[in-house]
Amino acid sequence: MKRLVIAIFLLLIFMAGCGNDKYVKEIDEAVKLQNQKQEQLAKNGNGDRVDHFELKDANIYVYDKDKIIILAYKPLSNDDEVHYFGYDFSGKHVTFKKDFDSRRYYQQHEADYQEENMTN
Template sequence: MKRLGLTIVALTLILAACSSDKYTNSIDKAIDKQQIYQQKLAKSEKGDVDKKFDKNKANIYVYEKGKYVVLAYKPLKDDDEVHHYAYRIKNNKAHYLSGFNVKGFMNNHKESYKEENLGSDDES
């Protein structure tokens, strides 16, 4: 019985890891764009902004099977506010959606994939 439980846990972990693979390209494209944005923001803000975007400190949501990627994280060092950035993946490129109602979109759509690295008390 113990062996069956361990097998089920192992299979669950493998399936969870494989599910993100089909969206890796879309996620990577959005992360690359966000990295560039974060570097520009750090130069303009002079010290209040983290110089690098760290995907391990961000929530990542994929919608419509890779067509949209939303990154939620705290770009400012001593700020508790989580900022959301939406990208549309088209022709294998990420395009930032300026003026896009990210939270409304997230409330009205079911994500195809999500990776939540912010604690529940971090998200606002």
């Protein structure tokens, strides 16, 4: 009986840990694109830009209905302002949403999935 209870408990933990895999592919693709964008900005910038996009320093918001991923982080090393970048995952590939007010969208919509890693 004790083994059965332990087995059920471990199974529940395993199932809970695997539940957030729904958007992994899309998030990874958006992170890759944002890292390329950040590296280019740092290369062309005046030295105050962060060299690489780090997922551990960013917040992720996924909106399944509209197929949007928003990455929020601080791209400037000398500024605490959070910038929001939107990505569309409605097609085969994730694409950057140019001329899209990501911050407003984030403020006005409830995310289906969110991961908040950014420290203040």
